[in-house]
Amino acid sequence: MYPGVTMQDVKDMDIKIQARPANRAEDLARRLEKLFTEEWGGPKSALAVAYLRDTVIPDLIFCLNKNWPFLDNPTFRDILAAKLNTQFAYPPSFAEGLAGDILACAKEVLGACPAAQNHPWQPWEIIMRLFTIGCRLPEIMQKTGYPEVYLDLFRKQYLKLEEVVLSLGSPTEEQLFSHRELAGAGIHLIRFMADFRNRFKVFKNYLERLQAEQMIMDMDLALEPDCLIKLFEGLFEVEKQVNLHRFADILKGSKTAWLAGENYYTRTVAYGLLAGWPKKQIIALLECLLAGNLLVQDAGHDSVLSLSEQAARLIAPLVVPALADEVLSVMRSKARDKISRSTAVLTGKNPEIAVHLIRELVRRGDPAVVLCFKALPRRVAKKVFLQIVWACGRLGGKDAVNLLSKTILDRDSMVRVCTCQAMAQMADPSFYFSLINALDDPVAMVREQAALALGRLKMPSALKHMERILSNPSEEPQVLRAARETKALLLKEKEFKEND
Known part of the structure; x- marks a missing residue:
C-alpha cells in the first residue's frame, strides 16, 4: 500500500491505528476537550459541553485516526478546518487556527505515522x-x-x-x-x-487500477494494484480447480502445481507472481482475501476457490474482449462442434464474467451468437440466463424470436418480466399472442411489462385487452398505469392508420 512498507509493517501499523483509539481515546478526548474549553474558550453551557463531548470530539477522533498518515499534510489541515466550519459551525478564521492546534494535539497523543503522506495531493x-x-x-x-x-x-x-x-x-x-x-x-x-x-x-485500464487500489486500502494489504489484478486473473483461469494451498503453490511458482491443459497465458499470469513470498505469507494473503469476500471458497469437501462477484467485475474489462473474440471466431467457423465449443466458453466461466461477455457480444452486434444462447438456457446461473434474454431483445433475429417464445412461459417470474422487456425491444408482431396471454400472468410485474410491450407492437387490436384491464377494479396500480399508457399509444396508432 505504501512504498517500502512490507505486509507485516502494514499489519503492525493497522494494529496501532486500531489500538490507539481504544488505548488512548480517553487521553485524546480529554486533551481535545481542554483545547476547546480552556485554550480556545469553548462552550460553557451544559448542553453545549454535552454536544462537544458526545458529538464533536468523537467525530474528530474518528477523522484523525482515519487520516493518521496525514497529520502533517497541508491539504488535510484545510479539510479539517472545512470540517470545523461546515459541520460544526466554527467561523472560518477560528476554524483554521483550531485545526492546527487539533493536529498538534493528535500528533502528541497518536505519535508519528510510519507511512506519513505529506504530499498535498x-x-x-x-x-x-x-x-x-x-x-x-x-x-x-x-x-x-x-x-x-x-x-x-x-x-x-x-x-x-x-x-x-x-x-x-x-x-x-x-x-x-x-x-x-x-x-x-x-x-x-x-x-x-x-x-x-x-x-x-x-495508463491502460486506469479505472480497474483505481478499484484495485481501493480494495487494497480497505483491507490494508501490502500489495501493488497490478499484482492484485494479476492474482485475480490467474485464479480466473483455474477457478474451481484449485484449493487454497494449491493456489498458493501456483502463486509461489511451484511446478508441481501445474494443472493439465494449462496454457502459456495462465502460467505467465499466475505462476511465480509471489515467488519471493513464503508460502505461509501467501496463504495469509489468500485468507485475508477470503475474509474480505474477494475470493470464495466452495463449501464442499474440495474447498476449491473462485472469484467473488466484486473481484470478477474488476478483471472483466481485461479478460472479456479475448473471450468475445474466441466465441465469435468459433461461431463464424465451419466446425461441426462450434455450438458446443462456444457454449463451453460461457458455461465454464465465472457468472459475472459471463454476464460481461454477453454484453460485449451484444455490443459487437453479431446475431449469430444467438445460436449459442439457444443452447444455454437453464444450464447457466440465473443472472447469466437473464442476460441472455436481454441480449436476444437487442440482437433480434429468428433464433431470438424462438428463444423468447419459450422463455415467456418460464416458471421464474423474473425471466418472464425480462422476456416481456426483450419482446418490447424487438417489437416483433409474432409476439402478439404471447404477450396477450401474459396479461393474465399471476405476477403483476409481468402483466405490467406485457402491457407496455404491446404498446411497442403498435397493433390496435390490443385495445380491447387494455380496456379489459382498465375495467378491472382489483388490478394493481402499476398494471393500470401501463394499460393507460399503451391505450393512448394504440389510439394514436389507430387514428394514424385511419387517416393514412
Missing part, C-alpha cells in the same frame, strides 16, 4: 478515487471522515473542470488557471484534477 487522490469508482457521498464520508460540504464542492469543481476541458479542447495549464469558471478552485487543485483526468489517457 494525497487526500485528494483518495477522494477522487472513491468518486471515480462509484462511491456515494455518505460512503466517502464514512471512509474518510471528511465533511459532506467539502466533498460535494470537490465533486462539483471536478465536473466543472471536465466541462471547461471539453469546451476548450486541449487547454494548457495557464488557460485552466485563468478560466473564470475555475476561479475558486486554486492552482494546486486544478493541477491535480487535470493530472488525474489525463491518467485515463496515459
Whole structure:
C-alpha cells in the first residue's frame, strides 16, 4: 500500500491505528476537550459541553485516526478546518487556527505515522478515487471522515473542470488557471484534477487500477494494484480447480502445481507472481482475501476457490474482449462442434464474467451468437440466463424470436418480466399472442411489462385487452398505469392508420 512498507509493517501499523483509539481515546478526548474549553474558550453551557463531548470530539477522533498518515499534510489541515466550519459551525478564521492546534494535539497523543503522506495531493487522490469508482457521498464520508460540504464542492469543481476541458479542447495549464469558471478552485487543485483526468489517457485500464487500489486500502494489504489484478486473473483461469494451498503453490511458482491443459497465458499470469513470498505469507494473503469476500471458497469437501462477484467485475474489462473474440471466431467457423465449443466458453466461466461477455457480444452486434444462447438456457446461473434474454431483445433475429417464445412461459417470474422487456425491444408482431396471454400472468410485474410491450407492437387490436384491464377494479396500480399508457399509444396508432 505504501512504498517500502512490507505486509507485516502494514499489519503492525493497522494494529496501532486500531489500538490507539481504544488505548488512548480517553487521553485524546480529554486533551481535545481542554483545547476547546480552556485554550480556545469553548462552550460553557451544559448542553453545549454535552454536544462537544458526545458529538464533536468523537467525530474528530474518528477523522484523525482515519487520516493518521496525514497529520502533517497541508491539504488535510484545510479539510479539517472545512470540517470545523461546515459541520460544526466554527467561523472560518477560528476554524483554521483550531485545526492546527487539533493536529498538534493528535500528533502528541497518536505519535508519528510510519507511512506519513505529506504530499498535498494525497487526500485528494483518495477522494477522487472513491468518486471515480462509484462511491456515494455518505460512503466517502464514512471512509474518510471528511465533511459532506467539502466533498460535494470537490465533486462539483471536478465536473466543472471536465466541462471547461471539453469546451476548450486541449487547454494548457495557464488557460485552466485563468478560466473564470475555475476561479475558486486554486492552482494546486486544478493541477491535480487535470493530472488525474489525463491518467485515463496515459495508463491502460486506469479505472480497474483505481478499484484495485481501493480494495487494497480497505483491507490494508501490502500489495501493488497490478499484482492484485494479476492474482485475480490467474485464479480466473483455474477457478474451481484449485484449493487454497494449491493456489498458493501456483502463486509461489511451484511446478508441481501445474494443472493439465494449462496454457502459456495462465502460467505467465499466475505462476511465480509471489515467488519471493513464503508460502505461509501467501496463504495469509489468500485468507485475508477470503475474509474480505474477494475470493470464495466452495463449501464442499474440495474447498476449491473462485472469484467473488466484486473481484470478477474488476478483471472483466481485461479478460472479456479475448473471450468475445474466441466465441465469435468459433461461431463464424465451419466446425461441426462450434455450438458446443462456444457454449463451453460461457458455461465454464465465472457468472459475472459471463454476464460481461454477453454484453460485449451484444455490443459487437453479431446475431449469430444467438445460436449459442439457444443452447444455454437453464444450464447457466440465473443472472447469466437473464442476460441472455436481454441480449436476444437487442440482437433480434429468428433464433431470438424462438428463444423468447419459450422463455415467456418460464416458471421464474423474473425471466418472464425480462422476456416481456426483450419482446418490447424487438417489437416483433409474432409476439402478439404471447404477450396477450401474459396479461393474465399471476405476477403483476409481468402483466405490467406485457402491457407496455404491446404498446411497442403498435397493433390496435390490443385495445380491447387494455380496456379489459382498465375495467378491472382489483388490478394493481402499476398494471393500470401501463394499460393507460399503451391505450393512448394504440389510439394514436389507430387514428394514424385511419387517416393514412
